[in-house]
Amino acid sequence: MTTSSLLLLVADGRFPAGAHAHSGGLEAAVAAGRVTDLATLEAFLAGRLATAGLVGAAFAAAAHRAVTSGSAVRGSTLALLDAELDARTAAPALRTVSRRQGRALLRAGRAIWPEASFDDLPATPGGAHQPLVLGLLCAAAGLSRAETATVAVHGTVTGAASAAVRLLGLDPYRVQALLVGLAGRCDGIAAAAARAADDPPERPAAAAAPLADIHAEAHATWEVRLFAS
Amino acid sequence: MRPDTVAPEADRNPAPHDETVPHTHPEPGVDPHPPLAQAGRALRVGIGGPVGSGKTALVAALCRAFAGELRLGVVTNDIYTTEDADFLKRAGVLDPARIRAVETGCCPHTAIRDDIGANLDAVDELAEAVGPLDLVLIESGGDNLTATFSRGLVDRQIFVVDVAGGDKVPRKGGPGVTSADLLVINKTDLAPMVGADLAVMDRDARARRGDLPTVFLSIVGDPAAGRVADWIRHELAHHAALHPVAARGGPA
Numbered sequence: 118m119t120t121s122s123l124l125l126l127v128a129d130g131r132f133p134a135g136a137h138a139h140s141g142g143l144e145a146a147v148a149a150g151r152v153t154d155l156a157t158l159e160a161f162l163a164g165r166l167a168t169a170g171l172v173g174a175a176f177a178a179a180a181h182r183a184v185t186s187g188s189a190v191r192g193s194t195l196a197l198l199d200a201e202l203d204a205r206t207a208a209p210a211l212r213t214v215s216r217r218q219g220r221a222l223l224r225a226g227r228a229i230w231p232e233a234s235f236d237d238l239p240a241t242p243g244g245a246h247q248p249l250v251l252g253l254l255c256a257a258a259g260l261s262r263a264e265t266a267t268v269a270v271h272g273t274v275t276g277a278a279s280a281a282v283r284l285l286g287l288d289p290y291r292v293q294a295l296l297v298g299l300a301g302r303c304d305g306i307a308a309a310a311a312r313a314a315d316d317p318p319e320r321p322a323a324a325a326a327p328l329a330d331i332h333a334e335a336h337a338t339w340e341v342r343l344f345a346s
Numbered sequence: 347m348r349p350d351t352v353a354p355e356a357d358r359n360p361a362p363h364d365e366t367v368p369h370t371h372p373e374p375g376v377d378p379h380p381p382l383a384q385a386g387r388a389l390r391v392g393i394g395g396p397v398g399s400g401k402t403a404l405v406a407a408l409c410r411a412f413a414g415e416l417r418l419g420v421v422t423n424d425i426y427t428t429e430d431a432d433f434l435k436r437a438g439v440l441d442p443a444r445i446r447a448v449e450t451g452c453c454p455h456t457a458i459r460d461d462i463g464a465n466l467d468a469v470d471e472l473a474e475a476v477g478p479l480d481l482v483l484i485e486s487g488g489d490n491l492t493a494t495f496s497r498g499l500v501d502r503q504i505f506v507v508d509v510a511g512g513d514k515v516p517r518k519g520g521p522g523v524t525s526a527d528l529l530v531i532n533k534t535d536l537a538p539m540v541g542a543d544l545a546v547m548d549r550d551a552r553a554r555r556g557d558l559p560t561v562f563l564s565i566v567g568d569p570a571a572g573r574v575a576d577w578i579r580h581e582l583a584h585h586a587a588l589h590p591v592a593a594r595g596g597p598a
Contacts, residue, residue, distance in 0.1 A: 133461040138451035221463040283452045343425070345449040 123258045128268045130275055135221035139214065140280035140344035141165060141273065145332035147284050158281050159295050162274050166299070166306050168324040173248045174269035174310030175321040176202045180252025181265040182314045184237060195249060196239040197318045202246045205323045208330035210337035214346040216243040219250040226254040233257035262314060266307040274299060280344060388419070388479040389585045390469065391578060392458065392495035394522055395506035397488030400532040400565065402430045404506055405485050407571035408578070409439035416480040416582075419472040420445045421465060423457050423487040430485060443476055454487025462499040481582060491520030502581050504574065508533040509542040516550035524554045528561060528577050535564040 130136060143161065146152045152161045176198055183194040206212045223244065226235055235253055238245040248269060255265035278296055282289050313321045336342060393401050405420060412418050420440060422430040424447060431447035434440060446468040450457040457464055469482055484500055486493060495503045505526035507515045510533055516523055523529060531547055544562060551560040561573045 131460065133463060135461060135463045137453045137456045137461055138449055138464060140451065217467075220467060224463045224466065280451070341429075342449075344451045 124260055124264050124268070127255060127258055127260065128271050130279060132225065134225045135218060136272065136276050137279075138345045139218065139276060140284070140346065141169070141277035142329045142333055142336075142346070143277040143280045144284060144342060144344045145336040146329075147281075148336075149332060152281065153285070155287060155291055155295060158278070158285075158287065158292070159299070162277060162295070162299060163302070164326055164329075165273055165277060166270065166302060168326045168329070170270045170273035170303075171306050171310055171322050171324050172202070172205055173251075173273060174266040174307055175313040176246070176248040177252040177255070177269040178262050178266040178311045178314035179318060179321060180249040181256050181260075181262045182252075184253055184256050185262070192237045192239075194318060195237055195245070199239045199241055199245055199249055201318055201321070202248065205325065206246075207325060207327075208333045210333045210346070211330065212246075213243065213337075214333075215246045215248075216241070217345075218247040220244040222247055222250045222254060226250065226257060230254070230257040263307065263311045266310040266314075267304070270303045270307045270310070274303060284343065386478075388417075388469075388473070388482045389502070389578075389582055390482045390484060390500045391581070392484045392486065392500035392503035393506060394458065394486040394489070394493050394495060394503060394526070395530075396490055396511060399488070399506045399508040399511065401485050401488065401506050402433055403565050404504075404530065404532065404563070404571055404574065405430075405483055406434060406437050406439045407565050407569055408483060408575055409434070409437075411570040411572070411575035412481065412578075413439070417476075417478065418444060419469070419476065419479045419482045421448060421468045421472070421482065421484045422446070423448045423450050423454055423465065423485060425450060425452065425454055425487045430487075441476075444472065446472055450487055454489045455493040458484070458486045458493065458495045458499060460496070462496050465499050481578065491515070491518060491522055494521045494525065501585070502527045504528045504530055506530045506532050509537045509544070509547065510540045512540075513542040513544070513547050514550075516547050516554055519554050523551070526558070527581075528559055528574070529555060530561050530563050530574060532563050532565070534562050535566045 126132065142165070143152060146161055152158050179198055180195060183191045183198065188194060203212060206215060223235060223238070226233065238249060238253065251269055252265055255268060260268070274296060278292050281287055282292055333346065336346065393405060395401050409418065409420070418440065420434060422428070422434065422445065424430050428447035431445050434445050435442040448457055448464045448468050465484060472482065473479055484495070486495065503526050505522035507523065507529070509531060529551055531551065534544060537544055548560065559577065561577065563571060563574060565571060
């Protein structure tokens, strides 16, 4: 029971880790006319699940594994994971966003679980990538590796869906129904990501969406935007 | 009766004190404010209020007031990108290195109240970039009468409303008007043009705010916002008296 409540708390969009300021690439896709309604939103979210969702969850699960497996080399494993995730994030703007979100999540983690150790995270300039911090935070909360992957996948779709409600004025009930329809796929991606954590750090998925990378770079240069990414 | 449904007339003809309702009084001689910042860090003052009430102009005025007096930093929260930060940089009232902008994803109130990490990051980055600060002003994005700052982000907060928004705004109350440490009623120079009665606003503000201070301001007539600057100086002195390490001054 305790673990279930903690899972809900960590996955809640109200968890104070700065997610509200990000659209997960949706604002740029809306401006490009690629997401205009529920059907195109569903296609966008499905694409996001298969790329950023899978990769982020795999690295969150791998970071969770690194700090819960009793390994003596967890610092170097996390540093390697950070570098591998950097290599899988082609757009410099998205690397910056991921590290910024990692810092926000780390601030929350240190404040909420002051006894937990986050000191194994690499001292990368700008901070560690968000999925790594998420893996350690979920470990601090006592969540399992599978739950950690579920939290990561959940955040990938709910953030963008919430941004769609705000940007396009879509019916919030229909958007929620769409997320319900995607739940099975989310669970499948999370399970695959949790399994991938057993692979060596250089093996996890490298799925990417070049158009999303290009949109992210353009978005970062906009003079007027509602979301930070 | 909820505090914000008390008719302003009650202030002019106070009813006999109703002792049947459970209530408490502040202990005389005890500071009702929450504890101030720990030693060695800047006093953080939030400036909030509705869209167009003059928050950015007040920040610019305070930059003028404290130039050469305090080590100052400013964090802005915009609904759209970095508009307010850009305005302050163009105004030339403060070194651009001392201004940071936070983007809020359509949720200006969330960034100052529910999820304050980006603002705390900005405050940390300012100190890293320009060294120790005496005072950080954190301007919220223009929002509505319910937007207030988290005590986890600021030590004191100022709520800015303007006479052109209607002289009924103080009577409407809301957490900003009722609980801000200082209420600024701005653009008093416009009062005759919009038919706003400053006496009504003053009376309603007193009814809503009890002993908390209210300042009437026209930046046209007072480009350095003298009374607001004096209030901040008073709060800073309080801060410095409690935390001598933070007291060392020096020009910005």
